[in-house]
Amino acid sequence: MDPDVTPELRAGAVTFGDDDAALLRAIDEHGSVSAAASALERSRARATGRLDDLEAAFGPLVERTRGGAGGGGTELTSGARRLLARFDRLRTALSGVAATEESVLEGRVLDRDGELATVETPVGELRALAPGEADRVQVSLRADAVTLHAPDEAPPAGGTSARNRLAGTVSAVERGESVAHVRVAVDGDDGPVALVALVTLESVDRLELATGRTVVATFKATATRATGLPDDAPRRS
Known part of the structure; x- marks a missing residue:
């Protein structure tokens, strides 16, 4: 595992x-x-x-x-x-x-601090592991790395090791026997961007997760992976 x-x-x-x-x-x-x-x-x-x-x-x-x-x-x-x-x-x-689904965003590196980089993406700046020297990157985030919070229970920005923090609205809850894939729509520069979180059914019930529910998603910089893209690679629509 x-x-x-x-x-x-x-x-x-x-x-x-x-x-x-x-x-x-x-x-x-x-x-x-x-x-x-x-x-x-x-x-x-x-x-x-x-x-x-x-x-x-x-x-x-x-x-x-x-x-x-x-x-x-x-x-x-x-x-x-x-x-x-x-x-x-x-x-x-x-x-x-776990890891059967991931969210993918394209972005551009704004700054580097060792292996970590600040990446400008359609949903704002994210911190990610970014080996290599590429300026244009693809940021991948596994569903099991995302934690969902009720807005009034979410940690403040910069107040947790989960450095990335995005607000969004639940668009779908796909329940399994013990866990659920929760899809969250986050406002982006060109419209809503889909984010997927893998959570237990107990968390679904505790947070009352359902379509239209406002949530805050947090995830660690070390769980957010950026890989280099060539400058002439076609852009994701």
Whole structure:
């Protein structure tokens, strides 16, 4: 699976990701939070605190027993196993559809800072990885690299590592079993420009994503790739 793809399940403000799945699986394998934390090279306090946060959001995840012939220990609840199964299904879905779509824009390099460049595109200036020396470039953005926000929840420009920020309107939501491709129309110099985001169904519901919904799309400069175009290459219409 592409390392840029980060599967997450959300309950309120708490997200369940790879590190959390590893913690539950280590508890299941080693039989206690202490042993799991040691195997993962985490402190017991950190593991216990994270487990408390997860249980407050997702419900009981472990059952603890004390003493007895077996000496006690910790086991996963049926809810924890269902959560892991949901997470595995999401990971499988993402690995199957991530990077199957991307948005492509043409632009011209305005400035360079090492491997990063500021590129003027029809939707405004974007920061992108731009190896080489070409002035005219094609900017590609994978659907799994785009994060969508409600306008009143979007990070301020320059206030996040996701340096690129565009406002637009949802034009379509294509739902799968676990994820959806959300198409966003962004105002451009020559009319609307299509941007595609890959999001979980939980995010679709939480953000109430539907046709006509106003959203803000953010994406990191390092996830935005610019490749050189010859000056005499035909321009995209």
